[in-house]
Amino acid sequence: MLVSRVNSLLARVHRTARNQNLFRSVTHTAQRYTSKPTTRTSEELINFKPVYKLPYIVHARVLCKLKLYQTAVVLCLTGASVATQAELFIPLTICTVSLTMLGIMGEFFRKLIGIMYVNPTTDEVKIAHLNFWGNRKEMIRPINDIVPPSDIGENISDAFVKFTFVEKSTPNLYLSVKYGHILDKHLFQRVVGEL
Incomplete structure (x- = not known):
């Protein structure tokens, strides 16, 4: 009798939690700066192509x-x-x-960009940088959310260029084209504008 009551109570709690979305899956740290949670398939993650790499990261x-x-x-x-x-x-x-x-x-x-990937099909950029403790951290942003450095008066040939976003809650990062390697010039220009 007691066991059946406990089972029915657990089933009711599970249904309620599922209906109210109380059990949400933990998103990857790359999703931290996005305003809406998204689920990505492995094919979408594979489509990211590296366009920039800083060898000194x-x-x-x-x-x-x-x-x-x-x-x-x-x-x-x-x-x-x-x-x-x-x-x-x-x-x-x-x-x-x-x-x-x-x-x-x-x-x-923490603000230094190490690797930048672009997904040409979804027009998204995956940016890998370090956190305060020296570990890798990634974030995925739409290309339209990135302000080209030339629009804010930055010279792309400088040692470090400020990399800003339209959404002000996303922290500014720094990009070094002078010391980094551009792996795909066409896709890189889609992100930062004309070189």
Whole structure:
């Protein structure tokens, strides 16, 4: 009797949850900046063609990770120095400089575009960049949502060009055509405009 009541209660909860969309699937981090959740088939993801690659993004990732480890070591040593009541000025200065550099480097590498893909059939761009911790992060945006750098007064031949979006909630990124490699010039020009 009790088992049948529990089963009927579970079935009712499951029907209610399914009807109210309470159990939503977790979307990929590439969908984070989109305003509406979309489901993508594997064919749509395969159709993305690489158009730009920054070969130094691997070095940037290593530097970002090393800076994290260095900051952790400096914080531990500063804590040990404070606990032993030794000279405090030098360890606190080193700790402050290390935390400042971590913030600056983390912010710069977080906005640096490593790889850009374009899906010509859906007119979407997949942008891979690093997050603060040095891990890869992707986002997919429509080509129409990208403001060409020439429209905001940027010179595409500069070392780093601001890469902005129409939707202001999406953070600005930085693109380096000078140090990066354009793999497909035609598709790349569809994204950034004339070179």
